Amino acid sequence: MHVFITGATGWVGSAVTDELLKAGHEVTGLARDRNKAAALAAAGARAVEGTLDDLDVLRQAASSADAVIHTAFNHDFSKFMEAAAQDQHAIEMLGSALEGSDRPLLVTSGLLGLPPGATEKDAPGPGPRKSEPTARALAERGVRAATVRLASSVHGIGDWGFVPILVRMARETGVSAYIAGLQNNWSGVHRLDAAKVYRLALEQGVTEPVYHAVADEAVPFKQIAELIGRHFGLPVEPRDRDHFGWFAHFAGAELSASSAHTRSVLVWEPTGPSLVVDLDQPGYCA
Structure with a gap:
């Protein structure tokens, strides 16, 4: 083809x-x-x-x-x-x-x-x-x-998507933040x-x-913030939406999703590392 x-x-x-x-x-x-x-x-x-x-x-x-x-x-x-x-x-x-x-x-x-x-x-x-x-x-x-x-995070070493935006924001503000009062999830592949x-x-x-x-159907956004905070020795704290500026629309979104139908019709089985495992690698958030 x-x-x-x-x-x-x-x-x-x-x-x-x-x-x-x-x-x-x-x-x-x-x-x-x-x-x-x-x-x-x-x-x-x-x-x-x-x-x-x-x-x-x-x-x-x-x-x-x-x-x-x-x-x-x-x-x-x-x-x-x-x-x-x-x-x-x-x-x-x-x-x-x-x-x-x-x-x-x-x-x-x-x-x-x-x-x-x-x-x-x-x-x-x-x-x-x-x-x-x-x-x-x-x-x-x-x-x-x-x-x-x-998925909201298409991850891997060399990532230039949403996670690097969160990393830059954390390093610039001195805190790895999640939105106060929310328990929202992202997804990953x-x-x-x-x-x-x-x-x-x-x-x-x-x-x-x-x-x-979508491989990881629901990853707590707070958990992503915690991983970033641990990598850079930064506090992980709740912040209001204004802290995230234009990115608040994504940081506060509920982006969980199922891929059950896709897995079935395509006989697709993800084999790569999960979002959490990937983010926990040394150098991922460099």
């Missing part, structure tokens, strides 16, 4: 690229510059240069592929609304290139806006990020589009286990509208 991947050199996308290549698939990845293109070539993939704003590039690359995986997203949260709009337009273009065929599209999203302990059957509430609603709209037009919802969900979904024909790449 020839798969076109956006975000192919990113934290999740690079793991997906490696997983597909190891399984014998061909990969073409979107690369925003020559250095990224060289990294893809070194991994054994082809590269097409461009960004999510280059809609003609996206259309051409998707039209030439047997399947498309969209993992790219601009995580500059100071420009979140612009990033969400860019994401939506990119997904619409990728879907239009596949429309009228049976070639699948896997779109990436998260768990924010879902109920506690969410299952694959739960629909997200309204929010600025339109990844999943756009995929659902494409599916209604006959595109074989589905969404992979990632090792990046290599997440990559397997994408591969298995493609190989099995993308039969479901939603997949959950």
Whole structure:
């Protein structure tokens, strides 16, 4: 299978690229510059240069592929609304290139806006990020589009996601904090286990509208704060939401979820370390 991947050199996308290549698939990845293109070539993939704003590039690359995986997203949260709009337009273009065929599209999203302990059957509430609603709209037009919802922490050595944000905040403020009065949970998945969900979904024909790449279904946020505090010798204390600034929306969210259905239909069994075990490794929070 020839798969076109956006975000192919990113934290999740690079793991997906490696997983597909190891399984014998061909990969073409979107690369925003020559250095990224060289990294893809070194991994054994082809590269097409461009960004999510280059809609003609996206259309051409998707039209030439047997399947498309969209993992790219601009995580500059100071420009979140612009990033969400860019994401939506990119997904619409990728879907239009596949429309009228049976070639699948896997779109990436998260768990924010879902109920506690969410299952694959739960629909997200309204929010600025339109990844999943756009995929659902494409599916209604006959595109074989589905969404992979990632756990709140896609972890592993080299992590540049939410945990490093908490680490920076703890080191800058001198306290590893959790929100006072809350007992909220995050979820976790090792990046290599997440990559397997994408591969298995493609190989099995993308039969479901939603997949959950979730290994640890409910990890107390306070426990994450305690691990960070222990690593840096910092006190672990409750703080009000203002302490977290713009990140309070994530720090205080209930992001637990079930992956029972995904495990069953894909015969997916995570084998990587749990979030707690990973965070407890020397050097993870360096």
